[in-house]
Amino acid sequence: MTAELMTGTDLAAEIVAQSAARAKALQEKAGVQPCLATVLVGDDPASATYVRMKQNRSKKAGIASRSVVLPAETTTGELVAEIHKLSSDPAVHGILLQHPVPAQIDERAAFEAIDPAKDVDGVTMRSFAAMAFGDPGFRSATPGGIMRLLEAYDVPITGAHAVVIGRSPILGKPVGMLLLASxxxxxxxxxxxxxLPEIVRTADIVVAAVGKPNFVRGDWLKPGAVVVDAGYNEGNIGDVHFEDAAQVARLITPVPGGVGPMTIALLLEQAVDAAEAQAG
Structure with missing residues (x-):
């Protein structure tokens, strides 16, 4: 058996195109251009690259960018103050804090400084509660992208056993809540x-989000499982040993080109959602 690739590239392009059309319509109808503010603390090259990529994609989707770059020695209080400014600025509709932040910063305090109405990356406790309780609100961008990918590939979710490997508050925990809601x-x-291998072997759907390269092996998988690799490690390596897993799984996401494009697409879609809601 060789797994079919579950790629996010084309679906993400569709979502971005639809978001661009909505952004254009909002500007024509209400004179409002959606604006996404990105906040970067420090000079980590990978984080800077991600921010540039998100800004470039925003521009292509007709979404304005606001960039805030703070020095690596920034304190929690200083970062929170900057985020509060963006939260209270009516010209800003969505806020993205690039993570991870430097060790001296309380990341949770910084996330909670984001106005929930502008939390288009779905990182606040309010957004997590909305996902857990099935209430209206923003999804964490990567988990939301994963759900859209599963839907696009007609993966049966009702009644399926999903094993999530990872427990981060912006990936592992929320994707489990969204799967449970489905x-x-x-x-x-x-x-x-x-x-762990024995537990993973019982899964119809595996979501790997543990942050360890090639962690999940092919012999951990049930034949015909659907494998979503949400990991991204140095050298374009995911959390799943792709060559091994592809011999056992029915569907598998590649790294890159699987979950990554969907994350950015959901972020931009939710920025337009926020702008529409704030425009009334």
Whole structure:
């Protein structure tokens, strides 16, 4: 068996094109151009590259960019103050804090400084609660992108056993909540879970979000499983050993070109959602 690739590139392009059309319509109808503010602390090259990529994609989608770059020694209080300024600025509709932030900063405090109405990356506790309770609100961008990808490839979720490997508050935990809301039976695991390969082997859907390159092996998988690799490690390597897993899975996302494009597409779509809501 060789798995079919579950790529996000074309679907993401569709979502971005639809978002661009909505952004144009909003500007023509209400004179409002959606604006996404990005906040970067420090000079980490990978983070700077991600921010530039998001700004470039925003421009192509007709979304204005606001860039705030702060020095690496910025304190939590200084970062929170900057985010509060953006939250209170009516010209800014969405706020993205590029993470991780430097070690001296309380990342959760910084996330919570984002106005929930502008939390287009779905990182606040309010957004997590909305995902958990099925209330209106913004999805965490990567989990939201994963759900759209599963829907696009007609993956049966109702009644399926989904195993999430990872427990971060902006990826592992929310993707489990979204799968549960779609009637999957969800098992949360992580790198310290005892008997992890045996648990993963029971999964119809595997979401790998543990941040360890080539962590999930092919012999961990149930034949015919759907494998979503949400990991991105140095050298364009995911959390799943792709060559091994592709011999066992039915569907598998590549790295790059799988989950990554969907994350940015959902971020831009939600920026337009926010602008429309704020424009009334």
């Amino acid at each position: 009637n999957a039976t969800v098992t949360y695991t992580h790198s310290r879970t005892l008997g």
